[in-house]
Amino acid sequence: MAIDTTVVIPGLEGVPIAASSISLVDGDGGRLYYRGYSIEELTLGTSFEEVIALLYDGELPNAARTAEIVAEIEAGRALTPAQIQIARDLATVTHPMFALQAAVAALAPKVNNFDQGDFEAATHRGIALTAKVGHLVGVIAQAAAGRPYDGPRPGETMAHMTLRMLTGTEPTELHERVMNALLVLQADHSAANASTFTTRVVTSTKAEPEAVVSAAIGALSGPAHGGANEASLRMFMEIKDPARAEEVVTGMIDRKDRIPGVGHRVYKVKDPRSTVIQRLADEVLVRDADKAFYSIALTIERIVKERFGTRGLWPNVDLFSGCVFGALDIPIDFFTPCFAAARTAGWSVNIVEQLQSGNRLFRPDQLWVGPEPRAFVPIEAR
Ligand SMILES: CC(C)(COP(=O)(O)OP(=O)(O)OC[C@H]1O[C@@H](n2cnc3c(N)ncnc32)[C@H](O)[C@@H]1OP(=O)(O)O)[C@@H](O)C(=O)NCCC(=O)NCCS
Secondary structure, eight states: OOOOTTTTOGGTTTOOOOOOOOOOEEETTTTETTTTTHHHTTTTTTOHHHHHHHHHSSSSHHHHHHHHHHHHHHHOOOOOOOOHHHHHHHHTTTOOOHHHHHHHHSSSSSSOOTTTTOOOHHHHHHHHHHHHHHHHHHHHHHHHHHOOOOOOOOTTHHHHHHHHHHHHHOOHHHHHHHHHHHHHHHHHHTTSSSHHHHHHHHTTTTHHHHHHHHHHHHHSSTTTHHHHHHHHHHHHHHHHHHHHHHHHHHHHHHHHHTTTTTTTOOSOOHHHHHHHHHHHHHHHHSHHHHHHHHHHHHHHHHHHHHOOOOOOOBHHHHHHHHHHHHHHHHHHHHHHHHHHHHHHHHHHHHHHHHTTTTOOOOOOOOOSSSSOOOOOOGGOOO
C-alpha cells in the first residue's frame, strides 16, 4: 500500500491502527457490537462478569464458564494493605481520575519483564486488573468521602461492590441492575478510540499491563474523551433551571463553544449508547433534581438536532450518562473513574489482541518543519 508521506493526517482520522475482532463501532448505522452482539441486547441483563468473558473468549459464556470467571474476578480483585493505603492517600491530594491513574501504576510488579508471548498469562493478568480497578475506584471514593475502608464481600458482583463502595450505602436491586448495565455499556468501544489506542501504543513498547492501563486512564481523563460525562453534568448544574436550557445552549452554539456530550468522531447519527442510557434514565430517575438535569439534557438534544443534525453532529453517550450516574448517587468526580473501571475490561482484552498481532512497536513518522541543521552558538555570543 502506498502511503502519502507528504501530508499529516490530524488525529489519524480514518487511518486503521489495528485489525480487531473485539468490538465494532458502526458510525453510519449508529450501532455498537461486542464480538457481534449488540449493546442494546447485552445491556438487558447480561452481567458485567459475563461480558468480560465474552470480550476475552469471543463467545457468550455458559453457566460453567460464568462461574469460573466470577471466581477468577473475585480472587483477582484482592489488593494488598499497601496498595489500599496508596490509593487512600492519593484520594486526598488529587482528582479521583489522577488518583486512580497513579494507584493503578502502583499495582505493577517491582520487576519490569512482562512475558509478551504468554497470552494465557496476559489474559489472567487482565482479568485481575479489571477486577482490581473497580475495587480501587471504590477505595478512592471511600477515602475521598472520609469513610473507612470497607472492601469487597464474598459473592458480591462487580456492580454491587463498585456502587456500594462509591456511595457508602447498600444498593437497591434496581440501582445494582442499572450500574451493571453502565459497566457493560462502557466496557469497550473499538481499538481506535483515544484511550484504547493509547493501550495499543504502550503495549507495543512491551510495558507491564498496569503501566498500559495507567496510561489509558490518563487518556480517558480528558474532557474530549471520558471526562465529558462530568463536564456535561457540571454544565447542567450551572444551567440549573430547565427553562434556561434553550437560551444557554443557543448562546453556546452562537459563540461556537463546545457543548460537552455532543459530537463524535465516528458516529454520524445518534450514539447507540445514549439510547441505552436513556432507557436506564427512564427507570432510575425519580428525584426532581435528577429529572431537572435530564430535562436540560433533552432540551440540549432537541436544539443540537435542529441546529446540527444535518451536519452529522449528535448527542453522544456523555450528554445523558452523567444524569444516570448522578441518580445512582455516584459523586460527580467519580463518573469518569467509573467509566475507567468498565473500560479496563476492553483495554485489557486489547492488550492481549495487540500481543497476538505480533505487537510491532508503534513508531510513525513526522513531517519536519523546523530549521535546517545550523552551527551551535555559545551562550556569550547569543
Ligand atoms: C468528540 C469530539 C472531540 C470529536 O471531535 P472531532 O471529530 O475532532 O470534530 P471536530 O472538532 O473536527 O468538529 C467538527 C465540527 O463540529 C463542531 N463540533 C464538534 N463537537 C462539537 C460540540 N461538542 N459542540 C459544538 N460544536 C461541535 C466543531 O466546532 C466543528 O465545526 P466547524 O466545522 O464549523 O469548525 C468533539 O465532538 C467534542 O469536543 N465533543 C465534546 C466532548 C465530548 O462530548 N466528548 C465525548 C465523546 S464520546
